[in-house]
Amino acid sequence: MIDFPPLLGFVELSSAVWTYIFVTITFFIYLYIGWKSRVKETSEFYVAGGGVPAIANGAATAADWMSAASFLSMTGLIAASGYDGTVYLLGWTGGYVLLALLLAPYLRKFGQYTVPDFVGKRYYSETARVVAALCAVFVSITYVAGQMRGVGLVFSHFLAVQVEVGVVIGMVIVAFFAVLGGMKGITWTQVAQFFILIAAFLIPSIALSKMLTGHYVPQIGFMTGDIHERVDALHAELGFEAYTKPFTNRSQLNVFLTMFALMTGTAGLPHVIVRFYTVANVRAARFSAGWALLFIALLYTAAPTMALFARYNLLSTLNGAKIVSIDEGENEDGEKTGTPIYHLAAVGEDGTETPIHWINSWQVTDLIVFNDKDGDGVISLQKDGDTFAEATIDKDILVLATPEVAGLPGWIVAIVATGGLAAALSTAAGLLLVISSSMAHDLYIHFVDPKASEAKRLLVGRIMILGAIVVAGYFGIIKPGFIGEVVAFAFGLAAASFFPIIFLGIFDRRTNREGAISGMITGIVFTGGYILACKANVILPFLFSEPLITPMFANWTEGGILPESIGAVGCMLNFVVTLVVSRLTPAPPEEIQQLVDNVRIPRGSHAPEAHFDETDAEADNP
Amino acid sequence: MSAPSDEQPPAAPARPNLAYWRANLVVIVIMMIIWAVVSFGCSVFFVEQLNAWHIGSLPVGFWFGHQGAMYVFVVLVFAYALIMDQLDKKYGVKE
Incomplete structure (x- = not known):
């Protein structure tokens, strides 16, 4: 065991006091950066003036995208499901390969601000843009719901209040940060948040690795140590299947489908795609994706080691x-x-x-x-059904609890809590920007008031942010699943709506308006409907006392196709519908086909076209 | 309007960068094959076979699913960016 020095000699400070100190300091840092990089120009609000270096943009993308699901929840889900936790690890990193090879460079060349803008222009249709905006709102709200639960857990723990109260505190704080600054402010704040969250994750992993394997680098300790054998032995003693054995918690087909849904969902997430407009040119977009994945991999290769170490600590301490x-x-x-x-x-x-x-x-x-x-x-922690005989332990608390379980000092416990908040806040900020722009810029103008003044659009955007936070807070409290599972639903929705039509928009000149609209609607209705039907009793407890359906195809694969996996099926349906409908209806106009040819070469990219947005008004009224 | 299909060889002046695009597609296809092999191959469909081998005492399939595939992903994305730098230069489409 390594002796961690008491920070500044204040050894007797409790972890709660340390958490207050760190959380306050980091909040002031975020506020300061946000204020320093306030935008003066409209275009800067959305794309940070194209002046962010690839490596900084990579770090910001990593922070934007690594949320409470990656930081707080994923390790606990892996620890509880053993090998099958690979769906989260490979699903959420493998998607970056799709993004980097298939989408990011071309979207940068295309030069629109948002995903609905891309869809509207490529598919020459206002309807397509509105459908895309609706999908973006659904995806983003589901995603924010997971973050609310994460923020709620952190506050609940260090303020010693019930999670519900923690979620409400989190709603207030997220609302506060979400209305600050534009994309440039968010970008540099997220660079800071990246360093906080990665340090917060690596410090306890390194400490645990040293303690349990004798090696400082967790990825090496994981490979060379014997800790997996000790966990497998404990599992055998308690009646669980071996930790290293695949397909004990979900069937092979479900592992494949969930992984596929998370991969294509990663590549289709509106707030991540927007990131690639922030860099100078197509080349920088390619490298930026590489840096983002490298930074993400720092946490993602440490997470399974932490899961294994934490599982060992938990079982050996409590049983x-x-x-x-x-x-x-x-x-x-x-x-x-x-x-x-x-x-x-x-x-x-x-x-x-x-x-x-x-x-x-x-x-x-x-x-x-x-x-x-x-x-x-x-x-006794003997296996009893899916859980332990005499203990119920929320999977989402594992990362927060592990430093305490391992007896690490209070300041490390506090760093982890601060990192969890950084992860949740950075993601929520990016998503709420997507929600506000989709609602105010795309939907409100289209359906309610086409002639709305700038001030009115600004107001609508603000109200929509608050509305989204309330809806997300509701889901954070009723808890339709663990954070990682709720976020997986958001990825499934993105996979089923956006990935196919963005991909085909670049790689298939023949895909047209009719195909894209029917594909998106089919994908999101099918996927959203299936998740809702499987989870009806948890999502709307006052209407349903039990799920409307149990997962289907249970005779094909054990447990049927899980709600987390269904996005993969929705994605394939979207592909089929889009391709078939496109072939049965007239080809896109000649200028759109030329546009697609043009997007395929890097030369001649330009800053995104200026367009009006609710955020413009903010630059006018500082 | 006539319906030009995507893959029909078009008149050369209409699509001058087709050779660049084809070269790009070849690189993408190769990389996607490697991507699919390490993720769906090594970590889902053949994980049990790979688990017969061990690194130290750690089963290889387990290592791929929890570590190895991610390292390959990082290498793939940087390799793609570097290869495309060369292609951009070769076909004169560099910015």
Whole structure:
């Protein structure tokens, strides 16, 4: 075990105090950068004047895109599902290969501001643009919902309030940051957030790696250590399938489909695509994608090591822990006031008892619940259905809890919490910009008031941001799934709506307006409908008491096609519908076909065409 | 309007950069094959066969799914950017 020095000598400061300090400092940094890089020009709001170097843009893309799902949730999901967690790892990194090879350089050359703008111009149709804007709103709100849950968890933990209260605090903070600054402000803020979140993730991984494998580099410790054997042995003892064994938690077909949906979804995410307009030219767009993936891989190759180490720590610490005392959670009259709080101690080989403190705060917020069902005074983590016999542990807390489990000092615990906030805030800011521009610039103008004044559009954009935060907050509270799963739904929706028509828009000159519109609608309605039907009871609990359907094709593949996987099917449907309808209807006009030819060569790219947006008004009224 | 199909050889002056585009497509196809092999191949469809081999004591299929494929992805994206630099120069379409 390495001794981490107490930071500045304040060893006795609690992790909550450290968290206050770090969170306050980083919030001031974000505010300062946002204020310093306030935009003066309209075009700068959206694309940062094309003046961001490829490597900085790569870091900003990485922060924009690595959200609470990557930072807080993914490690816990991998730890709980073992090998099958690869769907998140490869799905969310493999998508960058698609993005870099198939979309980013051409979209940069195309030179539009947003994905609906691209769709509207390439498919020469206002209808296509409106459909794309609607899809962008659906995708982005689903994605923000996951972030709200993440922010809520962090606040819940260090302020010791229920998660619901934490989500509400998070809503206020996200709303505050979302209305600050434009793309340039966001870009440089996100560069700062990238460094905070990557440091926050790597420091505990390195500490754990040193502790459990003797090697400082987690990726090497993972490969050379014997920790996977010890986890597999613990799993065998407790009745779980081996951690390293594939397809124990989801079928092979579902692993393939989820991975495919996350890959194509990554390449179709509106707020990530917008990133590639921020660089100077096509060449920079290609390299920027490379830098982004490299920065993402720093966290993504450390996450599975952290998952393995955390799994080991959790099982070896809690299984067989002795119950010292139980606060029944009743007041003096014997009324229930909450779930019982267990005080546990680890029993050493020589019979010495060491109290386990870190579980206490998680029990207050019900994220860890113990229940000594057999009354033997010892906690058992034997497999019981999908979970442990005598403990329920929320998967999303694993990254936050691991430094405490490993006994790392309070300031490291605080850094991790700060990193989680950075991840959630940077992503939420980018997404809310997409929502506000789609709603105010595309939908409001089209459906409500084509002659709206600039001030009015600005107001609409602001109201829409707040509306989106409320909707996302609702989902953060009712929790339709763990953060990573909710975010996976957003990727599935992006895969089913955007990826095929952007790809075909570049690689198939014959794809036309009719094909694109019917493809997008088919993809998003099918995918959204399936997710909603499978999750009806969780998404709308006041209307449905049980899911409308159980996952289909259960006789093909164990468990049927999961809601997380369905985006892959929606994506393929979109491809088929778009191609077939395009061939049955008139070809695109000659100038569109020439435009496609032009997009395919790097020479002659220009800054995105100026157009009006709600954000313009902000530059006019500083 | 006539319906020109995508792959029909067009009149040369109408699409002067077709050779560049074809070369680009070849690079993309090769890279996508490598991409599919390490992700869907090594990590989904043949992971159990690969697990028969070990790095130290770690099964190779498990390593690919949790580490290896991601390293290949990073190399692919940078390799594509570098190769395209050469193609841009060769076909004179560089900015």
